[in-house]
Amino acid sequence: MPPLSDLDRLWLTETIRLREEHAGPLDDAEACRQARAHADGLAARIEARALWLARRDGLLEAVQRWRQGAWLAALGLALLALLSGALLAWAALGDGQRPVNIFWALGSLLGLHLLTLLGWALGLLFSRNGGGALGNLWLWLSEKLARDARALQLAPALLSLLQQRRLGRWALGLGVHGLWSLAMASALLTLLALLATRRYGFIWETTILGEQAFVGLTQLLGALPALLGLQLPDLQQIRDSGLPGGDLDRARQAWAQWLVGVLLIYGLLPRLTLLLFCLWRWRQGRGQLRLDLQLPGYRLLRERLQPASERLGVSDDAPAALHAPQAGILGASGSGAVLVAIELDPSRHWPPQLAKDIADAGILDSREQRQHLLDQLTRFPPERLAIACDPLRSPDRGTLALLGELSRCAGATRVWLLQAPPGQALDSQRLADWHQALDALPLPHSDTAPLQWLESGHD
Template identity: 40%
Template sequence: MTTSRTQLTPFESRWLAETVRRHEERRGALEDAAAVAAARRLALVFEARILRRAEVLGEREGWRDALLRWRARMRIGLTVAAAMALVLGFTAAAGVLGDGGRPVNVVWALGGLLGVHLASLALWLIGMLLAGSAAGGAPQAGGVAARLWLRIVTVLDRSPQTADLPLALGGLLGRGRAAAWRVGAVSHGLWALALGGAAAGLLLLFATRRYGFVWETTILPAQTFTSLTLALGMLPAQLGFPVPDAATVAASGDAAMLQEAGRRAWAGWLIGCLLVYGVLPRLALALACTTLWRRAARRVALDLSRPGYARLRARLLPDSERIGVRDAEPETMPRPGRRGVHPAAGEGCALVALELGRDLPWPPACVRAAPVQAGEGGGHDEGRLDSREQRRAALAHFAAHPPRRLLIAIDPRQTPDRGSLGLIAELADRAVEAGVWALAAPAETGAASERLRLWREGLARLDFPAEALFIDAGAACDWLEEGR
């Protein structure tokens, strides 16, 4: 079964990109003409194009399959670890209870089941607090466990394609707390399974063997154990677990509790304490860490300032690309004059700006110097038409108040597309006469000349006469003034 068709998650896509970057920084750039071409077919988003390039290169060089093998191997490892945790928990329960030949010391039994768990939980909390207060918030909690886990998985696969995977993963997770949450989720999950296995072991052994219970002390008063037992049993009692009363606790200090009711109370107390103070906290922390890990993984992004990525910017986001109308032209393009406006219906003049670059001021200087007087027909500057809402509003306004002359300013540095040409046709339909002004038209050389030629050809297909395209600002403003 091949892994090439398996979909990568967004996090794994960034992991693959980091792997490619590290390899290229150490061993030189790869031949990537096909990968760059595939990336440049995506939207103008630098990271998205980097990820696409890395996916093509990763599939060609074998890194993608190696990453997927890692994912499968880690899942198998987690399954084995989960099974071992259950077995170890059951073994721990059998160890603290014994074979039933001697009474169970309830203090030692509870300490043996919860002691290491509580100590490791305290260390984890301290590590997370120290990590949160460290400079830069770099997570240290779980770092040793994470490195050990990565080393174990690496030993199982020593192929050349996997050499960069551990370092790439560490570098990707090293800038946030995602690694700590991931290790925490695994750690707490395994602890929950181990403690759950211990609880299952207690239940099975209590069901199949007869145990007596006792507590022992040399220097502490009996009241200490009575208070401790009742305090620890408060939360389990809320969940329905039995708790020994004060008389039962006192009697267990003199001799092993052999009465059936007393044995059941002690057995229920042990299982309840194990669940409430062991299994449930670990389950809650495992769920919380899993949620935080998923959120952190969604926020993980590539550091695009790294040299390995920065050198790709010019190739993945070139200043200019192949020009031309990129969308296929429909069989029938809209043409002005199909609905038309009767000359007697138009009044005044108006001008609009269609998707101008932000570096082009609006309204232009000649209009500010000699503003168009608004008439009853609404002859005035309608401003920029950048959003869909602005376009709809302008079309509705001109439909209700058609101008005698409408000047549509365009940015000739942009390549005309089907949408912009169609909007020009719709605007022209709502005026008696319409002109197009190539605002700040570039010198007619090279790519600039080619784009201007494409505008002329596009307007000609809309049946605009050649003189309807104005290059000179004075001519455009004069034509607009004549319509007043």
């Protein structure tokens, strides 16, 4: 998986906040401990905690699937835009069997474009994201194509994050104007292809308007295209095109260049200009994004993540849904070797004879002892960790979760399932439960003492 960008990290942090806001607090004891150990400052610790939870709960994979869905949605909309532009040009000119009403053609080419441009401008003033229907359609398609229930909060989290700097309108504006630029470019190319391969005549007709209205409108719209050197119809050609039986051949080329110029100036160029403007505003604001630490969800984390207010022995309320414990390995290599035992019977002789390079972490019986050892291993991770467990006890969820946490604090971990004391026998079903649970974590395990492995790194 490629490294996360700053925007990705903020996005995942906001996603975790929304998840907890809707579904309640997550089981984050280890995440908070890791954040306190490896990050400085409240914002950095909130972000580190969220990224740890995102890795544990599969949100990183959900982001990848959402992005794939977003690209597929964008590709589908781009193809639709290209097809729509070509159809607009075809509808405007027709098959060449009849003269083209120049202003009907102009309305077909630019009417919907101008209406949606006005809608985007109004949305920029009165809407929260300013993306319009196309932007919202893209977000909806991205979520549907992701096909991942964990991606449910990704789009709202992204919009919530971007709203901080009012960047949502510029991000969605990039998509909206990009699609319209494709549509206008497709229409322009199709228009040129049709004008180059077919013979069209151009007319204008009216019942209640005077000739001067069409002459004035034609010259007004043609003023900017004329600056590009395009040929425009003169006054006599405009008048002839409005007369029944007028000479249409003399004005064909002039009307064709006028129509192409108007589409270029009032259709394609405005969209390209707005596309570049949105890109500029997006790049300008993206680097200024920060977590809003005044949000209630982040304020509640201050007490658990700031060093001055750390507390020991406080139990959080049980979350609505428990996650399955999972083992792991330390990202960076540690040093040394540690042996620790979990809830051994007092009658057992402990610890065994250890080499001088092997540290004895004792027996973990209480929550305080577990938390203290986890804090120590997080700060000073060992290269090898052996965990002794008593298979006379059942492998409950708490013990398995602790095994997973301990394993993530060491370079390599093995579980030592102790033999039964003299005069006692192991329950075969309970031992099978241990094997099944450790295989599911997964963690290597054996009933043979891993002391040689602890000392030298090999058996």
